[in-house]
Amino acid sequence: MPLLSLMILLPVLAALVIFILPGGDAQRARVIALGTTLVEFGLGLLLWRDYATDAPGFQFVEKLDLFAPYLSWHLGIDGIALMLIMLSVFLMPLCILASWTSIQKRVPEYMAAFLLMETLMIGTFAARDLFLFYLFFEGGLIPMFLIIGIWGGGRRIYASYKFFLYTLLGSVLMLLAMIYMAGVAQTTDIGELSRFDFAPDVQIWLFLAFFASFAVKMPMWPVHTWLPDAHVEAPTAGSVILAGVLLKLGGYGFVRFSLPMFPDASAHLIWLVFGLSMVAVVYTSLVALVQSDMKKLIAYSSVAHMAFVTAGLFALNTQGIEGSLMMMLSHGLVSAALFLCVGVVYDRLHTREIARYGGLANNMPRYALLFMFFTMASVGLPATSGFIAEFLVLIGLYQTSTWATLVMTTGIILGAAYMLWLYRRVVFGTAAGDDTRAMHDLSTREVVILAPIAAAVLWMGIYPASFQAPMKPAIAAIMTRLDGRELATLPTWLSFSSRAAVVADPATPEAAR
């Protein structure tokens, strides 16, 4: 059974059904969307079950020469793609549930837009053809533009433009680089391109072009400014998808393209990535501290967490990459849950001002408990997914640059500061007003949304191996591409140790020489 094609096409068909059926009944649209996303999740579980964990290379490969000569319908997944697809299909039904009552305006269009998002996200992770990837990668702009612009808050139009044009500008440069690569390598197959050796000086330019796109999607400092705007103005479920899955596209791009296709450039430009990541962690954490808007605070914390991802990836060793991928999964769950938590109180009080809340522990005990759990996961408390991820990233990073590790570690402390302070101001203390005191606790629907995420976060924190195992062969394949590449001679303040300046991975046996 062509499982991947089915997963990609099913949501589009459902969206068409919602859109074309006459009447535009809101309730029917909700039910169809929820049903479809649940079926998708079921298909995702089938995918995971049938995935051969230890096998290297791509599985579930499908190839149809539909769109020759430009691209082909070429799908397949490795462990990294599998995990990210699982994240997408897991979050999607929760998004639909989260918008069940809060979205009252133009419901059929809203549900159709989310189903299209699902198609495009799964397609991005499953694409094996360079331009098929680009198609899904860029296609996500259209539904997201509409979601922010139609259902967003006050400055939604500004935010939607900013989101669209920023990410488009980053991506068109990548497109030119892709066109060049396809011309030189005479193939659009991502697997073959990952084995193709581009000339090192060309790699630098290609790397920078891809960097322009992924850095914006990631988002990295200083091109992160679209993210707080987009988040604040997007509806809750839009924020969840944005933080949960769309931000992972940048990191996925680095793993899938930059590291294996331009290994020399990656090794050579780690100073660039480290530099930006270090600034991002400290700067955005400090900015997060002074936010008065809950969503903005979490948005800035996302930027800081994404800086961990980039730093870990460009540590160029197994622990770093593995930690970064875990960080992507963990952040996908935790930040999604945090945005949902904000959505819960926003639905009641219709404000995101931190100062308007307080003392929620009294009248919303269940909420206070779950919110605390996700706050701790975001801070990286042991036994939650955040700890595993941060720990691995820092171990990996330490072997490449001690100073960078030092700076990144301050990010953890600052992260604890702004998250705990947020929690204290919202949940403890005294209520800001009578309306705050009158808020009722989580409804069953809200518990049903948050509890599965909490379970997944715990699972990932206690037994991460079930998530790491499928990714290991893929990471090993990337490491064989990186092994022995000449690292940039870092300025002394970046490289603490005087080890040989080549990528040498202690986790692989031959590097133990």
Place this chain on the structure above:
Amino acid sequence: MNPTFDSIRIAGPEAVLTAGALVTLMIGTFTGDRGLRALTYVAVLILAIAGFSLMQAPAGVTQYAFGDFYVADSFSSFLKVLIIGAAAASMLLALPYLGDARTGRFEYPVLLMLATLGMCMMVSANDLLSLYIGLELQSLAAYVLAAFHRGESRSSEAGLKYFVLGALASGILLYGVSLVYGFAGTTSFVGISNVVAAAPARSLGILFGLVFIISGLAFKISAVPFHMWTPDVYEGAPTPVAAFFSAAPKAAAMGLLVRVLVVGFGAMALDWQQIVIFLSIASMLLGAVGAIGQSNIKRLLAYSSIANVGFALVGLSAATPKGIEGLLFYLAVYLAMTLGSFLVLLQLRRADGGPVELMTDLSGLSKVRPGLAAAMAIFMFSLAGIPPLLGFWPKFAVFTAAVDAGLWPLAIIGVIASVIGAYYYLRLVKIMYFDEAGVAVISDGGRTNGALIAAAALFCSPIGMLAITPIVSAAGRAAAVVFQVAG
């Protein structure tokens, strides 16, 4: 067989169109304006016959007629399919508009057919003289069409402006033709290419003539800096006429430009490439920036057509078969996108009876007419070149050609211009989807137009990607033919 008879057989579509135009003109003089609807259907039928007559030519064979003035090959066939299709659509889409007594004159289909004849002649021209005949036939019909709304001063102004500037451009073109004839001693494309190839030290006279010819043709495709007439004429001309201008004549003039440059002056590619690159960059940038301040949709679409011409010229700049293939593919998709956008406009009418022209007229359209709004959004995102819509792929094709030819500055400026351009396409989507309903809009088109919109939207949607393979392979054959002759 009689050589004249043979030539007429080879020039089948033109023969059908000539006879058809004359017959409909004659019928029209008897029926008067009452027969407009019937005449339109007859004209569409004649266009269809002309289209089918393309198929009787043996595939992949190049035939010459009228003493090598005329050539029928895959290249001309490809473009003729586009031209005839776009012309037929332009006739049909005008019907609801022409139902209005002030503009409902039977000359409309006749003039359109004559213009189509001229355009078919243009893409089959194999000589500077037949080029000029085709161009003028098309232009004269177009001048009249621009002023078709006789009672309105804006329309007359558009016609006059178009005529004066068009005549100037024709003069420049003719001057270039005479220079080339003077220095090369021939007006035939093949003859010119022999002269140019034989003389490595190029004659300055031929180069001058080439520059004048390109300038004259750049006016017809409205490439910057010869674009000034476009927004005014689009705004003033009746909307169906503006739709026609934005589609078929662009394809014809572009085909003409390709054939002159590649076949006639192929050996001077290095000389004309820099001119085309300049035209391309200037058109892309000005088309993108100029549209930002517009509030009239027709002016916006005029700037959009300028920008699109710039993108199509990227393919010509590469001067490779791949580039021409991309250009032809670009034209095919562009026609569907631009005709579709105009169709949506024509389908709507303000509650006070006036035509929908301002962008704000469309505000909140997605609530009133979700289907039309969705179609328009597809056209806009497609024009902006956002995957997975079909409009992305022709851009992809021409930029691939440019990158393969090593034209990095052109490619980088081009993609940046496409991002700038995305802004104003998004603005229309924003007005339709994000804004509250403003002026009430009623729908006013016929069922035919609705079907045309649906077809165009389907073509521009991701489903249209299935058409990539057939169109590109046909475009590839067409492009190869031009280079065979040149080589």
